[in-house]
Structures are given as C-alpha cells and as structure tokens.
Amino acid sequence: MSPTNDTADPRNKLGLSEAEWKAKLTPEQYRVLRQQGTERAFTGEYTDTTDPGIYRCAACDHPLFESGEKFHSGCGWPSYSKAKLDAEGKPSVDEIEDTSHGMTRTEVTCANCGSHLGHVFPDGPPPTGLRYCINSVAVKLAHE
8 A cells, every 4th residue: 555645535534744644653653554554463562461441543542442352362463352432333443445465454544543553354252253453553552
C-alpha cells in the first residue's frame, strides 16, 4: 500500500497533513500507522503484556480493545478476540480488504482517525472466532 498523502482519504479521518502526522508520531509509529507497515514479530511492547486496561490508538487516543479480550496467540503480535464498541454500539475499528503482498487479508484501521493497526483473521478463540493481530506500536495501554 502506498503512504497516505491526501487529507480527504478515509485513512486520514482527522485531516492532518503528512507533516503534522510526522510531528505527532515517532518514526516507527508513522511507518506503521500512516504507511501501513508492520513491526517485526515478537518485538512489540505489548506482545506478552497481561496488564489490565484499555488499548488506545497511538495516533489519536481512541479506545480500541479491552485487555480482557487480549489473548496469547503465539503469532508474535498482540491479539484480541474483539474490538471495543462505543456507547452507540459501533465498533472502534474499521475493516478494509487488503490485497497487498499477493494475498487477500482484512486490514484493521482506527475508526476515529483511519490509522493502520494490523489485520484480523478468522482463526481466533470462541465465541467470536476472530484474531485481531495488532502492532504494539499502533496502540498504547491505558490503565483505566
């Protein structure tokens, strides 16, 4: 996927310029969140974390996942069985078909700002059967 450069792009729901995104994020966060990159497996801060709290978008602070939905999948990235819902019952993430790298996957982006978080796969635990495979650098754990 190419980097997001157009402020009208649905992946840039906050309408920030690339210069503003670069100023707001670390270089690694920018690469993952804004350029649809990924961190290396088993290197992320939250891969093995079991602390309670809410995982929020590192780009906009939007609540994304509850720690109770986190599980150890062995894939090398933090995994969650479902995304958080807002007060109106809307998911905190958007899902977008991703056909990059010669495969078809479902990309997960922040519903608030459009930043890339990771991908979701249909091989998670019951009852959802989903595994939201999320880059640690794309989230921050808030102990709420």
